[in-house]
Amino acid sequence: MATDYSSPEQRVRELGIVVPDYANPPYGERYGTMKGFHREGRTVTLSGMTPEARDGVKLYPGRVGDTVTVEQGYQAARKAAISVLGLMRYAVGSLDEVDAIVNTLCFVVTSMDFSDVNLVTNGAADLFLEVFGPEVGRSTSAGIGVMSLSGGNCFEMWTTIQSKSAVGEA
Amino acid sequence: MATDYSSPEQRVRELGIVVPDYANPPYGERYGTMKGFHREGRTVTLSGMTPEARDGVKLYPGRVGDTVTVEQGYQAARKAAISVLGLMRYAVGSLDEVDAIVNTLCFVVTSMDFSDVNLVTNGAADLFLEVFGPEVGRSTSAGIGVMSLSGGNCFEMWTTIQSKSAVGEA
Amino acid sequence: MATDYSSPEQRVRELGIVVPDYANPPYGERYGTMKGFHREGRTVTLSGMTPEARDGVKLYPGRVGDTVTVEQGYQAARKAAISVLGLMRYAVGSLDEVDAIVNTLCFVVTSMDFSDVNLVTNGAADLFLEVFGPEVGRSTSAGIGVMSLSGGNCFEMWTTIQSKSAVGEA
Numbered sequence: 001m002a003t004d005y006s007s008p009e010q011r012v013r014e015l016g017i018v019v020p021d022y023a024n025p026p027y028g029e030r031y032g033t034m035k036g037f038h039r040e041g042r043t044v045t046l047s048g049m050t051p052e053a054r055d056g057v058k059l060y061p062g063r064v065g066d067t068v069t070v071e072q073g074y075q076a077a078r079k080a081a082i083s084v085l086g087l088m089r090y091a092v093g094s095l096d097e098v099d100a101i102v103n104t105l106c107f108v109v110t111s112m113d114f115s116d117v118n119l120v121t122n123g124a125a126d127l128f129l130e131v132f133g134p135e136v137g138r139s140t141s142a143g144i145g146v147m148s149l150s151g152g153n154c155f156e157m158w159t160t161i162q163s164k165s166a167v168g169e170a
Numbered sequence: 171m172a173t174d175y176s177s178p179e180q181r182v183r184e185l186g187i188v189v190p191d192y193a194n195p196p197y198g199e200r201y202g203t204m205k206g207f208h209r210e211g212r213t214v215t216l217s218g219m220t221p222e223a224r225d226g227v228k229l230y231p232g233r234v235g236d237t238v239t240v241e242q243g244y245q246a247a248r249k250a251a252i253s254v255l256g257l258m259r260y261a262v263g264s265l266d267e268v269d270a271i272v273n274t275l276c277f278v279v280t281s282m283d284f285s286d287v288n289l290v291t292n293g294a295a296d297l298f299l300e301v302f303g304p305e306v307g308r309s310t311s312a313g314i315g316v317m318s319l320s321g322g323n324c325f326e327m328w329t330t331i332q333s334k335s336a337v338g339e340a
Numbered sequence: 341m342a343t344d345y346s347s348p349e350q351r352v353r354e355l356g357i358v359v360p361d362y363a364n365p366p367y368g369e370r371y372g373t374m375k376g377f378h379r380e381g382r383t384v385t386l387s388g389m390t391p392e393a394r395d396g397v398k399l400y401p402g403r404v405g406d407t408v409t410v411e412q413g414y415q416a417a418r419k420a421a422i423s424v425l426g427l428m429r430y431a432v433g434s435l436d437e438v439d440a441i442v443n444t445l446c447f448v449v450t451s452m453d454f455s456d457v458n459l460v461t462n463g464a465a466d467l468f469l470e471v472f473g474p475e476v477g478r479s480t481s482a483g484i485g486v487m488s489l490s491g492g493n494c495f496e497m498w499t500t501i502q503s504k505s506a507v508g509e510a
Contacts, residue, residue: 032474033468035479035480038440040383042210043210047481048480102208103215103217107484112317115321115323116320118321128203134202138202138204139204144314144326145318147485148452148454148455149483149484150457156482284488285492285493287490296373304372308372308373308375310376314447314486314496315489316486
């Protein structure tokens with residue numbers, strides 16, 4: 001029987017995924033200089049997200065190809081994507097309100113001789129497929145190996161989504 | 171006599187540019203986790219594109235300033251941009267449907283001491299100018315020297331365009 | 341008494357910030373291949389901006405964590421953000437026309453062992469807060485440590501804003 005992706009909220013419960021709450025306190029207050037999302041019409045731009053929890057605990061900080069393995073990098077990307085689910089809920093109220101993932105721009109801290117960037121970013125892409133299915137969960141994407149990320153995190157993703165209903169139009 | 175840019179499809183024929191077909195099989199199926207484009211209204215977001223052909227053959231993989239020369243990097247950027255033309259056709263049917271290039275974000279794998287990133291990204295920018303002319307072909311842009319890209323490619327570009335007609339509006 | 345952010349143009353005068361003029365000659369002409377902004381509806385995409393003046397003079401070129409200190413990187417980011425104010429004026433006529441900062445994607449050239457990327461990008465974020473206040477000045481953001489940037493600059497930012505009025509809609 002085919003998996004039912006009609007309710008991503010139902011899917012995250014089935015999968016046992018614990019999505020962090022970014023509504024209370026509102027995401028971005030810790031930094032003061034940023035906001036968690038920007039919504040215009042049906043387009044919702046989300047802030048960059050790392051595999052760092054709200055309490056500051058990081059999953060696998062370091063450099064893939066050196067102090068972090070590919071599998072650890074994959075898990076870090078998956079954790080960041082789960083946090084992005086929390087940003088989506090914060091921005092549009094429910095994962096069931098997500099109509100499409102417009103794009104994901106993924107940054108991975110790598111060593112000079114590591115280039116399997118896609119094997120790391122798949123951790124985020126696979127998570128979106130598991131939760132939203134192939135129709136909604138696939139995104140346009142680019143994966144970039146970089147020098148460093150804030151706090152020593154090994155992964156950061158920048159995501160734009162489209163919601164089913166429009167808010168804030170002129 | 172001034173070059174006629176009224177039909178970019180005519181221009182690519184005049185220039186003898188061979189644009190890859192990304193409609194058959196549809197781009198993204200190879201990976202399963204991504205899609206080639208996202209279209210909302212007149213805004214079309216395209217997936218990141220490298221100088222890698224659909225059969226996996228890469229043009230000048232490596233690191234600019236080390237194993238790849240500036241001229242080779244320029245040619246790699248040009249080849250990626252030609253592939254982006256293929257994504258544009260796949261997304262909106264014809265290059266003649268492109269109203270504007272909104273932005274190009276270009277990533278170049280460089281050595282520590284190479285900073286002429288723009289001399290490489292010009293390979294993509296010049297190609298768009300040749301095909302679309304200065305009115306349509308110029309884009310807002312940023313060029314970034316990075317650590318690594320998937321598959322050892324030396325260049326990747328992420329492009330957003332605007333089409334003449336709108337599709338998919340609520 | 342609370343600071344009045346109702347007119348960002350008034351704020352930049354109060355703060356004594358000298359904003360460069362990108363309207364004359366129009367930004368992008370120096371390069372020929374790029375444009376300063378793209379406007380569609382209320383969304384305005386701006387070109388990447390570095391701490392390099394129109395005459396080519398750069399503020400603190402080099403690598404943060406090596407030849408550039410964190411405080412110098414912060415000042416470079418602040419200078420780039422001031423130039424972005426110039427691009428905003430060029431694009432929408434006045435800073436008072438800015439309704440929101442949609443996103444800022446900030447790139448910092450760092451050494452292998454430097455990861456306080458956010459301490460550098462704060463130079464841009466703080467400037468936007470000073471000029472626009474917390475309602476308008478906060479943006480969704482991501483900060484990325486990279487290998488290199490054109491011309492040896494240590495910072496580049498890519499900004500999208502939303503204007504109060506819409507132009508160019510179909």
